[in-house]
Amino acid sequence: MSTVFILADFVNGQASKTTTELATAAARIGEVTAVVLAPVGQGAALAATLTSGPISSILVVENADFQSHGVSASADAVAQLIAQKSPTALLVASHAFGKELAGYVAVKTDSGIITDAVDVASDASATQVIFGGSTTVHSKVSNGITIITVRPNCITADISAHAASVENISLTISDSAKKATVSSSQPPLKGGRPELTEANIVVSGGRGTNGDFAAVEAFADSLGAAVGASRAATDAGWYPHSHQVGQTGKTVSPQLYVACGISGAIQHRAGMQTSKAIVVINKDPEAPIFELADFGVIGDLFAVLPVATEGVNARKS
Amino acid sequence: MRIAVCIKQVPDSWAEKKMVNGALDRENVDAVLNDLDEYAVEEALRIVEAHGGNEDGGAHSVTVISMGPARATDAVRKALSMGANGAILITDPALASADALLTSKVLAHVINSEGFDLVICGTESTDARMSVVPAMIAARLGWAQLTFAGSVDVDPAQSKVSITRVSEAGVDSMSANFPAVISVIEKINEPRYPSFKGIMAAKKKSIESRDLAAIGISAQSAWSQVIDSQLRPPRAAGVKVSDDGSGGEKLVNFLAERKLI
Numbered sequence: 001m002s003t004v005f006i007l008a009d010f011v012n013g014q015a016s017k018t019t020t021e022l023a024t025a026a027a028r029i030g031e032v033t034a035v036v037l038a039p040v041g042q043g044a045a046l047a048a049t050l051t052s053g054p055i056s057s058i059l060v061v062e063n064a065d066f067q068s069h070g071v072s073a074s075a076d077a078v079a080q081l082i083a084q085k086s087p088t089a090l091l092v093a094s095h096a097f098g099k100e101l102a103g104y105v106a107v108k109t110d111s112g113i114i115t116d117a118v119d120v121a122s123d124a125s126a127t128q129v130i131f132g133g134s135t136t137v138h139s140k141v142s143n144g145i146t147i148i149t150v151r152p153n154c155i156t157a158d159i160s161a162h163a164a165s166v167e168n169i170s171l172t173i174s175d176s177a178k179k180a181t182v183s184s185s186q187p188p189l190k191g192g193r194p195e196l197t198e199a200n201i202v203v204s205g206g207r208g209t210n211g212d213f214a215a216v217e218a219f220a221d222s223l224g225a226a227v228g229a230s231r232a233a234t235d236a237g238w239y240p241h242s243h244q245v246g247q248t249g250k251t252v253s254p255q256l257y258v259a260c261g262i263s264g265a266i267q268h269r270a271g272m273q274t275s276k277a278i279v280v281i282n283k284d285p286e287a288p289i290f291e292l293a294d295f296g297v298i299g300d301l302f303a304v305l306p307v308a309t310e311g312v313n314a315r316k317s
Numbered sequence: 318m319r320i321a322v323c324i325k326q327v328p329d330s331w332a333e334k335k336m337v338n339g340a341l342d343r344e345n346v347d348a349v350l351n352d353l354d355e356y357a358v359e360e361a362l363r364i365v366e367a368h369g370g371n372e373d374g375g376a377h378s379v380t381v382i383s384m385g386p387a388r389a390t391d392a393v394r395k396a397l398s399m400g401a402n403g404a405i406l407i408t409d410p411a412l413a414s415a416d417a418l419l420t421s422k423v424l425a426h427v428i429n430s431e432g433f434d435l436v437i438c439g440t441e442s443t444d445a446r447m448s449v450v451p452a453m454i455a456a457r458l459g460w461a462q463l464t465f466a467g468s469v470d471v472d473p474a475q476s477k478v479s480i481t482r483v484s485e486a487g488v489d490s491m492s493a494n495f496p497a498v499i500s501v502i503e504k505i506n507e508p509r510y511p512s513f514k515g516i517m518a519a520k521k522k523s524i525e526s527r528d529l530a531a532i533g534i535s536a537q538s539a540w541s542q543v544i545d546s547q548l549r550p551p552r553a554a555g556v557k558v559s560d561d562g563s564g565g566e567k568l569v570n571f572l573a574e575r576k577l578i
Contacts, residue, residue, distance in 0.1 A: 070482070070491060072455060072462045096440075096448065096465055096484040103449025106418060107456035112540030113417065115447045125544060130446075131334040131341075136549050143540040176459035180493040187487040197485070201577070223578065234504075241467075241504050242485065247330070247443060248353060248503050250485070256577045266330055270446075277575055278552075279568060285559075292552055295571040299560025307565025312578055315569070 002030035002088040007037070007078060007101065008050060008058075009093045015049040017198050018093045018150075020157040023053030025120040025150055026091045027158070034164070035081060036060045037074050039067055047166055052159040058166045059085075065173040068182050071097055075104035076177035081169065082109050087145060089124050094149035094251075095197060102149050111144025116251065118154040118274060132247075132266050133273030152197045153253045154274070188242055196226045196243060201256045202275070204228030204245055206268070208261015208283065208301055211238040215305040216260050222312040228252065228272075230262045246271035260301040264289025281305065318368065318377045318473045318495075320361045321433040322401065323424055323454070324354040326385050326392035327444040334444070339543035340414050341444060343386070350392035353439030355508035356501050358396045361437050363506060364471050371402055377473070378402045380431070384412060384423050390524055398511035398519035405431075409528040411536030417445070418540045421453030426532050429458060434495040435478060440465060440502055451500035461493030464500040 006022040008015055019034070026032045034055045036047050043060035050058060059081060065073040078101065082090065090105065092098040094116050106113040117126035125140040126148050141147065196202065201223045205216035207230065220227045229239035231246050245252055246268040257275035262268060264280075264287055272278070273292065280293035281301045290296045297304050328334055328346040335342045358381070365377035381396040381404040383389055393404045407423055415423070428436055441448035455462035463469075467483035479492040483502055511519070529536055558567050572578045 070462060070489070071452065071464065075452070075456070097486055099448045100452040100462075100464060103417065103421075103447070103452040104456040104462075106449070106540070107421065107453045110540075113447075113449065114541055115449065129549065134334070134549060135336060135546055137336065137546040138544045139541050140544055141541045142538075179459075179461035180463050180491050180497070182489050182491050184490045185487060186489070188485065195485075241483065241502075247446070248440070256572070256575075277577060278555075279571070281564075281568070285557075290557060293557065294552075294555040294575075295568065296555060296557040297560050297564040297568055298557065299564045303562075304560050304564045304568065307562075308568045309565075311566055311569035312572070315573065315578060 003033050003085060004030040005082065005087040005090045006032060006034050007090070007092045007098065008034045008046070009098070010046060010049070011195055011198070013046065013049070017157060018152040019050065020053035020159055021152065021155040022091045022093065022150055023055050024158040025155045026089070027054035028120060028122040029089055029124050031056045033057045033059055033085070033087065035078060037066050037077055038062045040064050043168065050164065051161055054158055054160070054162050055164045056162070058164050060166060060168045061171055063171060063173060065178055067185070069173065069178040070180050070182055071100045072104055072177040072180065073173045075101045075108070076174050077171050079105050079108035080171050082145060089146035089148065091120070092149045094151045099149050102147050106147050109144050111147050112141030113147040114139055114141060115149045117148050117150050118253070120148060120150060120155070129274050132270040151251060151253060193220065194224070194226045196228060196250050197252055199226035200254055201225035202228045202245070202252050202254045203258040203260065204230065204262060205233055205239065205260050206230035206262030207232040209233060209238065211236065213239055215302055219258070219305045219309045222309045230268050259289050260305065262289055263287045264292065318365065318435070318471070319433045320364065320379050320435045320437060321382050321428055321431065322354070322357050322361045322379060322396065323436060323438045323450070324358065324381055324383045324392060324396055325351045325442045326383065326389040327351045327442050330443050336546040339546065348388060348391065350395045351439060351442045353441060353443065353503055356503050356505055357437045357439045358399050358401060359506045359508040360469055360501050362400045364469065368471070368473050371400070380404065380433070382424060382427055383407070384415070384420055393524055394519055395511065397522045398516045399509055400515060403522060404524045406524050406526050407532065408526055409536070411529055414539060416539040416541060417447050417449050417453060419537055421450050421457055422534065423532065424450070425454050425457035426534055427527070428454065434476070435471070436498045438498070438500045440500045451498055455498040458496070458498065461497040463491055463493055463497050466499055466501045467504055469499060469501065469505070
């Protein structure tokens with residue numbers, strides 16, 4: 001049986017839900033080997049968190065260069081592992097780091113790449129939703145190994161436990177992949193809320209908040225949701241850029257997306273259109289975002305959200 | 318200091334895009350300069366302006382590089398009217414269905430032959446949205462990769478460049494010696510509108526057109542193939558209520574019905 005690599009993705013030192021999704025998709029193609037790129041001394045601890053999903057083996061590479069030289073150092077290591085182990089495919093999470101790494105590896109291994117897949121089939125073909133959600137495309141890599149970046153939250157994860165063998169590998173990162181140096185790193189500011197791209201529910205605010213996200217945040221917290229923002233809101237400095245949903249921000253596919261005071265410019269729709277259920281609250285009955293709504297409330301978010309927050313909290317107790 | 322800015326002409330974000338024969342139909346839509354590339358052009362201009370400017374014959378220059386059909390001269394001309402000094406447009410029928418791997422190969426080849434100090438790109442094009450070409454160019458050239466920059470500081474005397482990388486992983490301070498490949502996020506600056514003077518000046522600037530033979534590489538089929546594509550059905554119309562005080566409650570009922578709470 002062929003081997004398929006996944007690049008293990010970690011959030012706060014734990015294997016993320018996306019890692020399990022990658023393993024689930026990869027297992028359709030072949031036997032899954034998870035690649036763990038770790039700072040020196042942390043490989044075993046990180047690998048130990050890979051407890052769910054159909055992972056057969058784990059390759060652990062510890063190297064200080066991963067932190068000090070950025071994406072290219074990690075990509076160089078993955079390319080070297082591919083040369084050593086000859087997998088038929090590599091699946092990576094579709095975020096900025098994952099996509100850049102996949103692109104770098106595609107060049108180094110002369111392999112084709114498909115980004116932002118929402119599904120992966122057993123023949124290693126991938127499904128993408130493109131042009132702001134209007135078109136579904138089915139494609140396949142025809143040269144080298146198959147490299148696919150998979151959008152979080154799109155694959156139903158197989159969370160069953162599997163026993164995986166662990167192999168430690170030491171590598172020397174190529175000089176050409178160490179030309180950029182990282183002098184300091186600041187993790188993103190984390191509240192108690194889930195990560196935006198991984199969250200099952202996202203509540204977003206836009207221009208209609210007038211900069212006051214308190215009602216949006218309170219509703220998000222009642223649902224255990226992540227908070228997103230439109231480009232208008234982040235451009236105005238009302239909410240951090242890291243929370244921007246849309247073409248130039250993050251693409252999310254949660255079970256539920258709640259758009260509050262967001263008109264629904266194409267820019268924004270491109271980032272949330274594949275959400276399973278969409279709820280809209282907007283004062284303007286003509287706002288284009290209503291075209292996407294499974295449930296829409298024409299009204300003031302500052303009136304509607306507190307009532308809804310109270311309603312959700314009441315049902316929990 | 319010589320800076321190259323890679324730009325792409327893309328269908329207007331508002332245009333309806335269609336697939337024809339497994340590729341985006343680019344001919345029947347309005348085409349514009351990828352708006353994320355405007356930030357790259359702006360940043361390059363700001364860098365040279367901060368270090369004495371890019372007047373003709375000066376020490377610093379900004380060259381726009383683009384790959385695309387002949388009509389891509391419109392996008393190139395816009396970058397020139399913002400203030401770039403010159404442009405190279407790689408246009409060849411064999412590149413019509415180029416994927417990111419071929420695009421990066423062509424761009425890297427031209428960059429390498431021209432000997433630039435810095436290459437600046439947008440983070441992605443608004444049509445394909447792959448966000449891989451800057452990393453691919455860095456990989457092909459073996460240059461430092463300084464991507465997703467929220468700020469860029471250049472020290473031409475020391476041939477050194479520093480950025481802050483802004484991504485889902487947080488904020489990283491990174492630096493490298495020339496040459497380096499940089500991509501910039503759209504929060505980095507406010508791109509200027511071309512002035513009348515700039516538009517007039519751009520008409521006199523030369524756009525050097527090259528085909529694959531002139532670059533010295535042969536065409537190559539794409540590394541991946543589209544099997545099929547189809548329009549997605551529009552979302553079924555949902556329920557829309559006016560808030561008369563009960564909107565919040567109705568919303569909660571909807572969530573409960575869908576078992577979302």
